[in-house]
Amino acid sequence: xxxxxxxxxxxxxxxxxxxxxxxxxxxxxxxxxxxxGRDALELFRNTTPxxxxxxxxxxxxxxxxxxxxxxxxxxxxxxxxxxxxxxxNSAVEAMKNGAFDYLTKPLEKDELLITVKRAFEKLxxxxxxxxxxxxxxxxxxxxxxxxxxxx
Numbered sequence: 001x002x003x004x005x006x007x008x009x010x011x012x013x014x015x016x017x018x019x020x021x022x023x024x025x026x027x028x029x030x031x032x033x034x035x036x037g038r039d040a041l042e043l044f045r046n047t048t049p050x051x052x053x054x055x056x057x058x059x060x061x062x063x064x065x066x067x068x069x070x071x072x073x074x075x076x077x078x079x080x081x082x083x084x085x086x087x088x089n090s091a092v093e094a095m096k097n098g099a100f101d102y103l104t105k106p107l108e109k110d111e112l113l114i115t116v117k118r119a120f121e122k123l124x125x126x127x128x129x130x131x132x133x134x135x136x137x138x139x140x141x142x143x144x145x146x147x148x149x150x151x
Contacts, residue, residue, distance in 0.1 A: 014035065
């Protein structure tokens with residue numbers, strides 16, 4: 001089976017982490033789990049996941065703070081926020097702060113998988129875009145060098 005990508009699941013509730021891990025691994029993803037915000041930051045530094053699923057409410061570092069840590073800097077990753085305490089305000093705040101999406105618990109398996117798939121489609125498009133941009137820059141740099149020689 002093809003590995004579809006690396007996902008970091010952050011939730012202080014072990015059963016929730018285990019369920020998500022099973023569902024996502026069955027779909028071909030490599031899944032790392034963290035039971036706290038601190039563990040998540042450590043794993044993020046050591047594994048650089050493609051995507052992060054994080055609970056909003058956690059005892060040490062909450063999902064909004066993790067969102068800010070994971071979406072800033074050169075190794076940023078898209079973040080999907082999960083919460084049992086979903087409100088319009090927290091959803092809007094999460095999206096304004098750069099969350100890819102916002103899911104309410106209990107999670108619906110199909111909705112989860114569709115959201116994760118969409119996140120990876122976006123990642124792949126961004127990656128293709130970067131590669132094409134680099135190829136164009138290299139081509140024009142070489143043509144510029146070759147073309148300016150004769151004048």
